[in-house]
Structure formats: C-alpha cells, structure tokens
Amino acid sequence: MTRFPHDQFAKDYLKELLTPLGQVQTSRNIAGEVREIDVWFTPSSTLTSEAQALGLLGRFATTPSIFEPFRNAVTSSQVRSCISKLFDVHADIERQAKRENTRLNESELPKLWILTPTASPLLLDEFRAINDRESWLPGVYFLGEGLKTAIVAIHQLPRTPETLWLRILGKGKVQKQAINELTALPEDNPLRINALELLYSLRVTLEANQNLDSEDRELIMELSPLYLERLDAAVQSGVELGIEQGIEQGIQQGIQRGIQQGIQRGIQQGERLVVENMLRVRFGVLDDELRSIIEPLLELPPEEFTQLLMQLSRNELLDGFRR
Template sequence: MTRLIHDKFAKDYLSELLCPIGTVNPGREISSEVRQIDVYFTPTAVTPDYIEKLGVLGKMATTTALFEPFRNPVNSDEVLSCLSKLLEVRSEFLRQAKRENTPYDELPKLWILTPTASETLLNGFGANPDEENWCKGIYFLSEYFRTAIVVIHKLPEVPSTLWLRILGREGVQQRAITSLGALSVDDPLRINALELVYQLQSNLRVNRGQKSKSEDEEDDKLIMAIKPLFQEQLAAAEQRGEQRGEQRGEQRGEKRGIQQGKIEEHRTILENFLRVRLGELDPNITALIAPASALPAVEFTMLLVQLATVSVDENGMRQARHLLAESVLRMRFGQLDERLTNFIPRLLALSLDELGLLLSQLPELSVDELLGRWDNSAS
C-alpha cells in the first residue's frame, strides 16, 4: 500500500513539474501487452528559464523521455522491464516514420529513478557515470540503449538536483523537502511541490497501521519535514490576505479590511486544498466553505489537519461535509452540546437553497431559535 501511495506521488510530481514545457502522459499504455509507462514526456515548449530552474531534471526533459521512478531500490528484472518498454516505444516511432514516409525525430530516452542501486546491478548492465556532461549519481548504459539509471541518493545535494532528490527516501528526501524552504513562498514550483508532498503526507496518515514499524517511522520523519513548510506557506497566504485587505480597507475607508482579506485568503486555501484532496466539490461543500473561512487562524489550521485525514472517496466527501458543518456551528456557538451534534446530519440533509438560507441567518440565531426553526420547517 505504501509503495502504491509513493508511486502515485512520483507520477503526479513529475507530471506537475514537466507539464509547463511539454506533453505529459502518465500511465501511457504500450501496445504489445497491457503495461504502462509511469511518465511519458514529449517536449513542446522552449522555455530556457524554466528548464534551467528544474536543473538536472530539466536537462533530462529536453528530449522525448520515459521516466520510471522506483520507491525501493530497482532490481535487474525491473530494469529489463523498463528497457522492454523503451524498445516498444522505439518500434512505434520507427513504424510511424515508415508509414508516414517521414524522418523520425530523436528517439526517446529512458530515465530509471531509484533511491539506491548496487554495484552488482550497475556493473551487470554496463552502466557508467558521465561526470563530464552530467553530475555524479547518473549511470548510463551503452550508447544505443539511450538509458540511464539515476541513483538519487548518490546525487550531490545541490540546487540543480533538488527536484530529483524529493523522489528519494528517508534523510535524502527529508533534506530535499527542507531545502524547499530556501525558495520564495510565492514560487510556483515550491507551491506545487508542497501541495503534492502534503497530499502524500495525508495519504500516509490515512494508511497508518498497514505498514511496518520502520515504514511508519520513515513516514513520521517525512511528515515532520513537511509540517513547518506548510505552516510557512499558510502564514504567507494569510499575510497576502492581510495586505489585500489593508489596501481594500484604505480604498473604502473600512476598518474591516484586514479581517476580510484574511477570510478571502482562507477561503482560497480551503477550496484549493479540498479540490486537490477530493476532486470536484459538490455545491453543499462549497456553501460551507465560505462561513468556515472565517475561523480564527488556529482553528482554521486544525480544520485543515482534520481534512487531510479524510479518505479520497465518497466517504471522504461525507466526512469533509461533516467537519465543515461542525466547524461552522462551533464558531457560532462554541462547544457543541448533544443537540447541536445531533443536528449536523439534519443540516447536511437540507437542500442547497435551504442550507444557504440557514447559513445566512445563523449569525443572528440562538441554539433554541436554530433548532426551533428547523423543527417548524420539518413539521
């Protein structure tokens, strides 16, 4: 289970980084049998600045490429399987060129990404470093194979390898994530990487108890590395909200400018967070996001932590609705008594129009008025 979670993270992560400069096809099937390439990339955009920012990964993405990331050290059978995928793609290229009577462009390359690799495996495939053109830790098979084994834990810990080292394990991955802190909080690459890494953290939390003790310990260290960066990202977002609120308040002469800016920024964070976690949101969740965005910073952060643990399915959608409704009622009435707790399922069963009306009136209602109004409408 843990390996599948990390596999999905690696595919999503590489796809997100590479999509600005080309076409990304994660899970591309090959015709000879039902098998998939983890990430199939075709460059389309010439953006030297972005490629340079990706460092070594950007250099790899200057040609059509197959990326095959492994969570555990790759073995010989897995390398051979990757090579067979490359050969199948090569055959497709050649058949298409012959069919269309056109010269084919440069053939694709295969990049096998593994945390570690034994000397026996590297020697068995005749893989050798090319430190004149590439950094340490990248081992190339013979020229015609157009393949390299990237041993992530042997890469130098420098900025140009950062985006590859995030796909490593244990200390290598944790230090790479910590290095994201050196980037501007507004950097799109940092933001996208943190969103995906935070989603990885959420999935790891959900699957606790299904792994070995050592896997749990590794996941805990990863979570600890992510936490301060996420808090920094949240603080920066709130600050941007304050600044926008101040500007709006100055322009309108309103004292509530700063607070309104915070609420709007919370709303953006919460909506984006839920979309990343759950996908398309239903109208009732969207209706609850607005009042929940007015939560104070501490309670808002706790809500995000709780939402990060919901499952990624319809049950998770129900859990999210319940947590949002609970937060909205707690913000209005403080500690929830049994009557309010029992009222939550009824609130969530309201139509969208009824829910919208109730939420608009909630700030003016007492507990008795709220429950009495619902009882009257039900009768």
C-alpha cells in the same frame, strides 16, 4: 502499502516541473499487455530558462523522455521491465512512421530515465551502467548507447542546486536535506511553491494510511510544521479578508456583528483557499466543472473533504458532488 502515494506524488511532481517545457502525460498505456508509463515527456522547444532552472532534470528534458521513478531501490527485474516498455514505445513510434511514410531520426525516439533512491554497485555492474564523469554528474549511469537508457542513483547526486529537483524524489536523509533546501528558497519562487503544495498533499495522503513505515512517519513529521504554516496562512488570509468585508457591512449593522461575521467568513474563505489549491495540485487546473463542487465540499468537515480530495479521481468527485 505506502508505495502508491509516493508513486502518485512522483508523477504529479514531475508533471508539474516539466509542463512548462513541453507536453507531459502520466500513466500512459502502451500497446500489448496492459502496462503504463509513469511519465512521458515531449519537449516543446530547445533549452529554455525554465529548463535551466530545473538543473539536471531540465537537462534530461531537452529530448523526448520517459521517466520511471521508484520509491525503493530499483531491482534488476524492474530495470528490465522499464526497458521492455521503452522498446514497446520505440516499436510503436517506428510503426507509425512507416504507416505515414515519414523518416524517423534516432533523436526522435525517447530516452528512458530510471530514477531510483539508491543503486547498488552490483546492479549497475549487471547492466554495465557507466558514469561519464566528463559530461555528467556523479550518480547518472548510462547503459549501452543503443539502449537509450540511464539509471539515476539519487543518493549519489552531489548536494548542489543543480540536483535539488531530483533529490526531492530521494529517500530518508537525502529527501530530508532536499526538502530543507527547498524551503530555504525565496518564498516567491514558483517551483518552490508548487513543489511544497505537492509535498503537503503527499503528507495528507500518508497521514490517512494506517500502515506507515518509519521513513514515512519521519517524512510526515518533517512536513508537519510546513503544512501547518500553510494552513494557518490560508486561514489567516481568509480571516483578514473576511474581517475587512465584515467591517464594511458592520458600519451599517454594527461593528461587533460585522467583526463576528467577518471572522466566520474568513474561516470559510481560508477553507475555500485550501480546497481550491488542493484541486489545482491534483488536477492541474481549476476549471468550471471543478469550481461547481467547491460549495458542496465545503459543507463537509475539513478532515473529511481533505481525505476525499486526495483519494477520489476527478470523475468520482464530479459524479458524487453533482448529485
């Protein structure tokens, strides 16, 4: 029951981190039977400062890549399924090059990075997955070169800043430690801000689920203080802005009435900030269409509009609230 919120979080998270480096597509359909690739990434340039800031994840992103993140330990069947999708993608790219009569280099074919919270020695041995310790960190295991596939065992990655952005996708103690490291980063760090917003959204989604396992309950508890601080900050910012505006009006209408109006306006402004941030996190941009439904959303109680923002798609939100 709880797999899907974590899947969506992983897709949104990787998309948020990788977008500055190139083109990112999530849930992309592939030819043949209906199947989806979780995250398809195409770099826009060579290694940049943004890629370096992502450490090991940025190093993965120096070439065309397919990312398949798993919440639970990947199975042999799931590894084979991922490789099958990769080969379908390769075949599609090769057919397109043939139709266009263009030469295709091996380096243009995407690599597959299977991100799993844990990987047993038995599974790694089944696929002859090997860690090249001279060139890569522990936890990164490569299959045969022609397969263009690696299994990343997140629990084996060293606890260093270089692996932080991958360990956020871990589980249990590994994820908890990574979240603590994330919150310790400077508050103006844009990667920190974006990652925390996505974690807050994950918390809201999990909290709405009635069938939580112990790890998800612990994750909610871990994120709750940070989430409440975020809401308090948004409301406080709105209150302060509202009081300033209310006092200016209160010069003419009376200080007391102005302060009361300012506080009310501040609460509304705080809720508006929460809605705007959640729309940005869900859909990547706050365009005119999404702005047009903010007022109708704010007419609902906070717990109701929060649940709708996390559960409905863009089209469902636009169709429902335009009416």
